[in-house]
Amino acid sequence: MKVGHVGINVSNMEKSKEFYLNLFGFDVLFEETLEDKKYMFLGKDGEIIVTLWEQANKEFSNSTAGLHHLAFLVDSVEELKAFEQKLDDNKITKIYKGIVSHCEGASSGGVFFIDPDGVRLEVCIADGINDCNPSHSDHSSCGFF
Numbered sequence: 001m002k003v004g005h006v007g008i009n010v011s012n013m014e015k016s017k018e019f020y021l022n023l024f025g026f027d028v029l030f031e032e033t034l035e036d037k038k039y040m041f042l043g044k045d046g047e048i049i050v051t052l053w054e055q056a057n058k059e060f061s062n063s064t065a066g067l068h069h070l071a072f073l074v075d076s077v078e079e080l081k082a083f084e085q086k087l088d089d090n091k092i093t094k095i096y097k098g099i100v101s102h103c104e105g106a107s108s109g110g111v112f113f114i115d116p117d118g119v120r121l122e123v124c125i126a127d128g129i130n131d132c133n134p135s136h137s138d139h140s141s142c143g144f145f
Contacts (some may be wrong), residue, residue, distance in 0.1 A: 002068070004048070005041075005043070005048040005049055005050060005051055006017060006049070006050055006051070006070055007050075007051040007052075007053060008050060008051070008052055008070075008115070008117075008119060009055055009056040009117070010052050010053065010054050010055075010056055010116070010117050011025045011056040011057065011058070011059070012053060012054070012117075013038045013040065013052070013054040013115065015116045016022050016044075016052050016054075016115065016116055016117065017040060017052065019115055019116050020042055020050060020052070020115075021042070022090065023086060023087070023090060024042075024049075024050075024057055024072070025044070025090070026042035026043055026050065027040070027042065027043060027044060028040060028042060028050060029041040029042065029043050029046065029048055033092070037054065037055065038053075038054040038121075039051065039052065039053045039054065039084045040052045040086075050124050054059075055075065056117060057140075059117050059118035060076060060115075060117050060118035060119045061118075062113060062118075062120070064104045067119065068120070068142075069112075069119075069121065069122055070120070070121050070122070071110065071121075071122040071123070072121070072122070072124070073123075073124055073125070073126065074124070074125055075125075076125070076128070077125060077129060079125075080099060080109050080110060080111065080123060080124070080125045080129070081099070083111065083123045083127075084098065084099055084111045084123075087111065091127060092113050092114075093113065093114065094111060094112060094113050095112035095113060095114065096111075096118070096141065098111065098114055098132075098133050099107035099111050099129060100112070100132055100141045101129055101132045101133060101141065102140050102141050102142060103140045103141065107127045107128060107129055107130050108124065108125060108126050108127055108129070108139075109124060109125065109129045109132050109141060110123050110125060111123055111124075112141065113143075122142065132144025
């Protein structure tokens with residue numbers, strides 16, 4: 001079993017659409033407005049990866065039950081570093097300074113940042129970042145807010 005896609009509530013469809021299309025290179029696979037409700041399917045090669053639903057009236061809360069963060073996996077250290085550069089080029093604030101390992105001694109890790117509505121995002125690699133330190137010594141970089 002694997003994740004089919006992830007749906008994200010957004011407060012401003014155009015702002016979120018621009019963010020996800022520009023940063024991740026997704027294609028708009030489908031979009032519709034029903035009266036005052038907007039939604040959109042984003043993905044690559046015809047496969048839905050993220051759906052956006054304009055129905056939020058405030059930013060994401062890290063104090064309520066629900067999504068903790070969303071991680072996208074890349075295949076190489078070079079791809080991860082290129083994505084980090086894309087964050088810098090787009091002036092997107094990172095949660096930690098640069099690429100961090102998931103925990104002490106791990107060779108997996110990534111770069112963490114926030115979408116326009118405050119949803120915590122990660123682009124990561126499963127192995128190969130042996131020279132990166134964790135963001136915290138007592139828990140995972142994916143961990144507590």
